[in-house]
Amino acid sequence: MRNAILLTLVGIVAVSLLTVGVVYALPQESPAEFSSGASAEALSSEDTSGYPYLLRSYDGKLAVFTDDLVEPDLVFDVYVRTLPEYDQQQLERGVRVKDYDKLTALIEDYIS
Incomplete structure (x- = not known):
């Protein structure tokens, strides 16, 4: 009985580790609708x-x-190299922002 429980636990741990490994092996790109607001600004x-x-x-x-x-006027302690590749490219070119509310929303997206 004790061996059966131990074998079951080892199996659960093995499947869990395999699942985590597969998740980390998948590409990290997110669909366009889930990327930061800079993409909407750039596509306009x-x-x-x-x-x-x-x-x-x-x-x-x-x-x-x-x-x-x-x-x-402002510099944030957010290193651009830590952002997704698309955002890095946009920020190298520069992202124009229409108003203060949109500016604060974009900054929040980049900071979080």
Whole structure:
């Protein structure tokens, strides 16, 4: 009886480890609708040149620029290299943002 219980527990642990291994082996990309809000901004066909805010990488960190595109107004302790590849590419180019509410929503997406 004791051997049967031990064998069952070992089997459960083995199946659990196998499941975890398979999950980690799968690609980590998420569908477009689940990625951060930057993708919706980038796919938009409207002219964003007049938008007052610009999110982009500055010294490897997430930064907000407004009037001066040389020095950021805000720099966050979020390293761009830790974000998904798509977001990294968008932030290298710069993501224009229309208003303050959208800006705070995007920053929340990148920080979380």
